Amino acid sequence: MRKYFITGLLILVPLAITxxxxxxxxSTMDQSLLIVPExxxxxxxxxxxxxxxxxxxTVLIVFVTGLLTNNLVGNYVVKLWERLLQRIPVVSSLYGSVKQVSDTLFSSSGNAFRKAVLVPYPHQNSWTIAFLTGTPGGDVxxxxxxxxxxVYVPTTPNPTSGFFLMMARQDVVELDxxxxxxxxxxxxxxxxxxxAPPANEAASK
Structure with a gap:
């Protein structure tokens, strides 16, 4: 009975959580109906x-927003809106930071979270999985x-929190x-x- 019970849990728990x-x-996205007149x-x-x-x-609003801004007139309106936000003291810094991060993460030409790597963390004798996010810049x-x-080192089991580290490239192992x-x-x-990758691919590397 214990075996069957555990088997049932393994099948039903993922379905229930999903x-x-x-x-x-x-339910959260249905709150967007509040913008519709009663x-x-x-x-x-x-x-x-x-x-x-x-x-x-919500999906329709996002799609239409992208469609309207993906032309000359829409792009001009967006730039005017961003210039207006940049004139507001607190909003300018907050909006600018969030926009820079979102542009990096969602840009098709960016390299954020495009490669999984193996790094020594939290000390040289232990390893964890991280993601390449770019190279250090500025005065750093x-x-x-x-x-x-x-690199970004996510926590387990919640990968939305983690640590941002700058490591020597020689200490970072790219993963297949x-x-x-x-x-x-x-x-x-x-x-x-x-x-695991096929034996011929692993041997070639």
Whole structure:
């Protein structure tokens, strides 16, 4: 009975957690319906709410925003809006920092989180998985002797928090592993190990 019970847990727990996360995401995005006038909301028109309608509205708003700004006129309007925000003391620094990070993370030409690496952390005799985020810049680069890279070391099992480190390139080992596989490895605390590369590829490297 214990064996069957554990087997049932292994099947149902991932499904339950997935359903809970999806429900949380959909419920959160459904809050976007608050921007719709009350007389046009589903509860007023048909007498009840429609689950997922806010999600579709959010996706539509994001898509239309990208469509409108991906031309000369839209790009000009966005630049005017950003210039206006830059004139507000506190908002300018906050918006500028967030925009710089988002542009780096979501840019198709960027290199943030494009490579999983192995680094010695927290000491030379232990290793962990990290992600390349670029190279040191600014005045920091002037104080580092040699070739250094910037890496992000995520925590387990929550990879959204972690540590930003600058390490010598010679101490960073590039992995033949996708970012998705590395994240699964981290979130599972090493339980879900990624597949090993084929023998011929490993030998060639």
């Amino acid at each position: 359903a809970w996360v999806l429900n949380l995401v959909v 007389r046009w909301q589903p509860r007023t028109l048909i007498g009840f709410d429609i689950p997922g309608l806010g999600t579709m509205l 680069k002037n104080h580092l002797v040699g070739d250094y890279v910037s 592993m996708s970012v998705d596989a590395a994240l699964k490895y981290i979130v599972s605390m090493g339980v879900v190990a990624p597949d």
